[in-house]
Amino acid sequence: RYVLGIDTSCDDTGVGIVELISSELAPDGVRVRANCIWTQTVHAQYGGVMPELASREHVERIDGVMADALAEAGLQVSDIGAVAATSGPGLVGALLVGLMYGKGLAQALDVPFYAAHHLEGHIFAAASEDNLEAPYLALVVSGGHTHLFDVPEVGTYILVGATRDDAAGEAFDKIARLAGLGYPGGPAIAEAALRGDATAVPFKEPLQGQKAFEFSFSGLKTAALLAHKAGAKPDDLAASFQRAAVHVLVKTTRRAAEAYGRQTVVVSGGVAANTALREAFNQTNLRVVFPGKGLNTDNGAMIALAGAAALRAGRSPSPLEAGATAYAPLANG
Numbered sequence: 001r002y003v004l005g006i007d008t009s010c011d012d013t014g015v016g017i018v019e020l021i022s023s024e025l026a027p028d029g030v031r032v033r034a035n036c037i038w039t040q041t042v043h044a045q046y047g048g049v050m051p052e053l054a055s056r057e058h059v060e061r062i063d064g065v066m067a068d069a070l071a072e073a074g075l076q077v078s079d080i081g082a083v084a085a086t087s088g089p090g091l092v093g094a095l096l097v098g099l100m101y102g103k104g105l106a107q108a109l110d111v112p113f114y115a116a117h118h119l120e121g122h123i124f125a126a127a128s129e130d131n132l133e134a135p136y137l138a139l140v141v142s143g144g145h146t147h148l149f150d151v152p153e154v155g156t157y158i159l160v161g162a163t164r165d166d167a168a169g170e171a172f173d174k175i176a177r178l179a180g181l182g183y184p185g186g187p188a189i190a191e192a193a194l195r196g197d198a199t200a201v202p203f204k205e206p207l208q209g210q211k212a213f214e215f216s217f218s219g220l221k222t223a224a225l226l227a228h229k230a231g232a233k234p235d236d237l238a239a240s241f242q243r244a245a246v247h248v249l250v251k252t253t254r255r256a257a258e259a260y261g262r263q264t265v266v267v268s269g270g271v272a273a274n275t276a277l278r279e280a281f282n283q284t285n286l287r288v289v290f291p292g293k294g295l296n297t298d299n300g301a302m303i304a305l306a307g308a309a310a311l312r313a314g315r316s317p318s319p320l321e322a323g324a325t326a327y328a329p330l331a332n333g
């Protein structure tokens with residue numbers, strides 16, 4: 001009845017536990033019982049994630065995060081009925097820690113093990129709020145991805161469009177650093193934007209590329225740099241950039257939903273935590289589903305939810321030799 005999920009794809013050690021209540025997926029069929037995260041701080045001094053340090057930190061912290069998750073859920077390790085862990089994409093050394101830990105745990109408990117795709121985890125994070133019945137469109141907006149998928153049926157992902165340069169979250173992070181607003185940039189920009197004037201800095205809408213539903217954020221980044229050099233106030237820059245980014249994300253997704261004939265859109269990944277983005281999506285005539293609180297940025301519960309979905313779909317468990325992969329496209333249709 002309990003599925004444990006582990007994510008160690010980057011610099012967060014996440015362990016989550018979900019309870020299967022009925023045969024449905026969420027919101028009534030599954031409940032998040034624990035979602036514990038250790039966010040690594042060692043990287044701050046380098047201004048970026050150091051892969052080798054990330055792996056070592058995961059090794060040191062994973063036992064503790066696991067104990068916290070069991071305590072939060074009020075469970076013993078023997079209560080766990082299935083284990084899922086991210087196998088990619090991500091930093092290979094970091095992924096291996098969680099993947100090996102998960103396999104070992106499943107082996108010791110003699111329960112099924114599922115290797116999970118990180119992006120599928122981000123999408124299934126929304127299963128905390130909705131039963132995610134296909135078909136739907138899924139927009140993953142995170143630190144490394146701005147990908148739009150069509151999901152005609154459970155487990156099928158057709159790539160509709162992606163960014164041809166920076167990911168949306170990456171643009172938030174870079175512009176926040178440029179404007180001296182701190183790290184992580186997403187929340188810092190969102191906060192500064194509340195005080196700024198969104199019309200102060202003009203951002204041109206990125207030109208429509210050859211491919212219909214492609215995104216681009218490097219132009220906004222360059223425009224932000226120029227505005228910053230010209231003396232734009234950080235708060236105004238934040239508000240104006242956020243408005244431009246939200247606009248292009250919502251507009252492109254709406255067009256894709258229309259083209260693919262989808263009424264439901266799942267918006268997930270770290271940037272889905274953004275209030276302005278949520279408000280803009282909620283004003284469309286689409287049925288928009290977001291992950292619940294604490295499930296937007298990397299976490300273990302979203303991997304447990306993906307594992308629960310695999311279990312429910314009757315997917316056969318992953319072989320224990322399943323390895324970690326840095327590059328792993330989700331698209332399979």
Ligand code: ATP
Nearest residue numbers: 142143144145169185186187270271273274297298
């Ligand atoms: P990926 O999943 O693509 O491998 P990741 O795991 O590093 O990348 P996530 O943890 O999903 O990414 O998301 C982190 C990103 O989300 C960061 O770029 C961060 O700035 C952004 N983010 C977090 N909160 C907000 C917010 N409130 N508004 C905008 N962006 C946000």
Ligand code: FE
Nearest residue numbers: 118142297298
């Ligand atoms: Fe992520």
